[in-house]
Amino acid sequence: MKLVVLGLTLSSSWGNGHATTYRALLDAFAARGHDILFLERDMPWYAEQRDLVDPTYCRLAFYRDTAELRRWSRAISAADAVIVGSYVPDGIQVGRYVQDVAEGVTAFYDIDTPVTLARLERDDCSYLSADLVAGYDVYLSFTGGPMLRQIELRYGSPATRALYCSVDPDAYPVLDLPKRWDLTYLGTYSPDRQPMLERLLVEPARQRPDLRFAVAGPQYPPDIAWPANVERIDHLPPAEHAAFYNSSRYTLNVTRADMVAAGWSPSVRLFEAAATATPIISDVWPGIGTLLEPDREIILAEHGDRVLRILDQDRREIGRAARERVLHSHSAVHRAAELERHLAEAARPVRAVPHILPDDSEKTTDAKRTMA
Structure with a gap:
């Protein structure tokens, strides 16, 4: 299959979770024999923070604006499938261009589904519009659960499918390292995540100055009052993530408010930490138990007191069980197979839900090429 992906970034992991998601997924997809161009x-x-310039599993090319994107019209037209990702600059224009030019399957990959839908409701989404949803052959969503059906009913998507994030276990191995910290958190600053981070990490750190904590990630405001026993790491390159997790007795997973409300929205950090067999303490949201089993593969906490009780225990068996679950259900190899299946199904000429599409937005698919 020839696949073209227009995503936010593959080259830089700075301040976003898109790059590591695309890297793991596309590496595994290419290993299935497919040819990939990432634009x-x-x-x-x-550009100032690139940590990948020459991937081995795909061609990576850059364009300066939507006008220059036309240089790639032949590749987009000839591709068996074209994926446009969330948060792509001028994504509405890019999406219209792809839907006009592509002869194969067109897909939207939403790595930020609850945020996207909230913005669509307010009509202030810069990378997707309501009419474009119906124009994509398949809507691939980081969020599963009831929201998938809502997208089909509310916006007329011909097919909405969950395509969760994943992890390359080879990049996140179990390492025999000394434990530098009792509890860590890895993630870019987000105002709606910060209150839960304060509750589950900062407050416990204040109460237990004898324990060691770390928060890694960029864009945290300089006026945050971190306790003395919380080490701050401004940016941690992906190559250092595995060592960071392996140096932690426990690590924390905190979810953005929109994704908590939607449920079924795991972050890539969740699976990356689990792959290293580091026990995870997580905030609580609908659907998390379908991904990792509470009290067996993950520990759920709503308050700092529970976190402190856990930190006084040795629960390494939780981390080992989580790693086994990831290897069997949430690796990049699994996601690549799911992506292949979703794109192949979208190439079929018969759509299952034409009754929910607006009369003027249903795309004919007779011209879509059947994928091998």
């Missing part, structure tokens, strides 16, 4: 908008803040 990335050349943005200054990523």
